[in-house]
Amino acid sequence: MQHLTTQATNAKQSWARLVRAYAAIARELDARLSSEHDLTINEYEVLLLLARAEGSRLRRIDLATQLILSPSGITRMLDRLGDAGLVEKAECASDRRVTYAVLTEDGMSRLKAAGRSHDAVIEQLVGARLAKPELKTLTEILERLPSVEDDAECSIGDD
Amino acid sequence: MQHLTTQATNAKQSWARLVRAYAAIARELDARLSSEHDLTINEYEVLLLLARAEGSRLRRIDLATQLILSPSGITRMLDRLGDAGLVEKAECASDRRVTYAVLTEDGMSRLKAAGRSHDAVIEQLVGARLAKPELKTLTEILERLPSVEDDAECSIGDD
DNA sequence: GGGATAAACTTGACTCTGCAAGCAATTCTA
């Protein structure tokens, strides 16, 4: 039962640290964003994605694939953001199945304010703890790991 | 509004990659664990923590701090694991407020089986994609980031 | 000792999320 002991393989150790770092940072981010701006991390990410998109709009399906969220999760989140007035629906002329999510003025200003908190937390928890080259190394290594985008194609589980 | 564009600081890029890697791996892990062993990641972690603990038992409060879970979350999870027969309650003679969670025989064998799936996924998604020295570097860098354990002491948020 | 305080845990109400099923619009195909 050596796989139950702490002398794990390197991959397991890396994963354990990754989980812990992720959890700590995500919690802090979530705490700051929700207490100061009444936004969850996911809501912040949606707003950010919309702000970067052409015309501040995106199809729901595109949001779902870029976020770590199922289509139904997107629908519900967009409902909440819509109730809060941060996002609006828009129809697509060429394909009436699609509904765009469009960032409102309010959404944009909320995003800008929240972005400052977000960036400050990341800077404090990540930027300040690692030197520039380390950040670069970290990013490069993480890029070699699976990513949510290629989740669909990744043929894990059929071995 | 340059903080809304994609040319982010290194820290933000690293964080973005970390989130994506975490999400992809955690999803796969969760999918495997739940389809093959009917366990969530957190349930697996609890079982693992218990197996490593002295006497295969741990106070609920200790589980809560080592896991990414609130005390009430622990209670509910332990209820589920108890219903499934993987974990039992035990009283503490010296302090009757505490309830131990104790791994059962069934819990141990379930853990062993699940551990193989877990390790295989990590090996496939992390171990196989990075060379040994990279794994080492990754772990070292991640260790410099905040971790759930020091979450309590970390004085973020009062700046 | 005895009352205040704290610690360990549980419970109820609620939120967020995913899955499966369903609807409507579009595209494919014969």
Next chain:
DNA sequence: TAGAATTGCTTGCAGAGTCAAGTTTATCCC
């Protein structure tokens, strides 16, 4: 062009988690 398959989205339900409030047991301090 009609039927079938596909795509985009929504909805009902159930699971897992949180927070706030409550209970019981320990500890502190006069």
